[in-house]
Amino acid sequence: QVQLVESGGGLVQAGGSLRLSCAASPRTIRAYTMAWFRQAPGKEREFAAGSGGWSGSTYYADSVKGRFTISRDNAANTVYLQMNRLKPEDTAVYYCAARNGPVSWSVVDMDYWGKGTLVTVSS
Numbered sequence: 001q002v003q004l005v006e007s008g009g010g011l012v013q014a015g016g017s018l019r020l021s022c023a024a025s026p027r028t029i030r031a032y033t034m035a036w037f038r039q040a041p042g043k044e045r046e047f048a049a050g051s052g053g054w055s056g057s058t059y060y061a062d063s064v065k066g067r068f069t070i071s072r073d074n075a076a077n078t079v080y081l082q083m084n085r086l087k088p089e090d091t092a093v094y095y096c097a098a099r100n101g102p103v104s105w106s107v108v109d110m111d112y113w114g115k116g117t118l119v120t121v122s123s
Helices: none
Strands: 003-007 010-013 018-025 033-039 046-051 058-060 068-073 078-083 092-099 117-122
Touching: 003 092, 018 033, 018 092, 018 117, 033 068, 033 078, 046 068, 046 078, 058 068
Parallel strands: 010 117
Antiparallel strands: 003 018, 018 078, 033 046, 033 092, 046 058, 068 078, 092 117
């Protein structure tokens, strides 16, 4: 069992930056596929950014590529999402997720979820 706790959300103006954190316990996340998903009001949850276990390869949705960066500190059991040049359309609840298996960015394939942190981008 893995517990995930997100933090770092808040209100920011368009063009600004935020860094989200996801703390995992008690197991090490080194071998886990880790990802950030987001869900805007009235919309389905969607993949934003991910990091493969062991390899640490990163993947991004087209909508955030070049603006968001996912990173992981395996020793600290923490995953980060640095979000730059934020847009109002980035407003959503951001969820951290983990998968104990091969890389997949499908919502249904993730094994563990945090409760989410709200990011609001004002225009």
